[in-house]
Amino acid sequence: MSLWPTQAGADAFYGSPRSVNSSTVNMNWYRANITFVQPPFFMRMVGPVKRFPIHVKCAEATLAWLDQVWRNAGRDQRVIDNWGMSVFSGSYCYRTMRGLQHLSMHAYGCAMDFDAPRNSLHDTTPHFATLRQQVVEPFLKLGGVWGGDWNGNGESADERRADGMHFQFARLN
Ligand SMILES: [Zn+2]
Known part of the structure; x- marks a missing residue:
């Protein structure tokens, strides 16, 4: 049982982010569906990440996850840094899946990437695999993948297409 849709059902649940020609986002959809959340600990991408964009339907679960990770870290920023959770690697972004026609879950605003350097695409020994209890399990408990x-x-x-940096609120099937 999950409150989240399947990837194929993302349009119905999150709304279609496509503009008429599909190459860009529909700004009306963006304004109605993308909100910004404030992480409980320090995160950086190019500079500090004070807030990041996410689908409004995922905002509460996203904050619940990050709050749990923060508690698991003993509210110690150095632990968060060691875990890689302060290395933000992106959330909402209008793009297709790498090498595929379908929209990425990032285009719906229901996916987040963390610590891309230590959890790269196709890496079947991602760093987060060593942080199951601390980072991954709290996300799975919220129904995420x-x-x-x-x-x-x-x-x-x-995993043939391991993507250890990637956390999404959508099921595969
Ligand atoms: Zn991702």
Whole structure:
């Protein structure tokens, strides 16, 4: 049971972010659906990330996740830094899936990336695999899916398209 849609059902649940020609975002959709949340700990991308964009339907769960990670870290920024949770690698972004026709879940604003340097695409030994209890499990408890373990069997080694930086509020099927 999950309150989140499947990826195929993302249009129905999150609304279609496409403009008429699909190459750009529909700004009316953006204004109606994208909000900004303030993380409970320090994060940086190019500079400090005071707030980041997310779909309004995911805002509460996103903050619940980050609050739990913050508590798990003992509210110690140095622990967050060691875990890589202060290395923000993006959330809402209008783009297609790499090498595919479909819209990325990032285009719906229901996905976030953290610590891309240590959790790169196709890496089947992502750093977050060592932080299951602290970082991954709290996200799964909210019904989310972690790209480092798409099939949810508790392992990353068997993932053909491991994406350890990636956390989304949408099921594969
Ligand atoms: Zn991602």
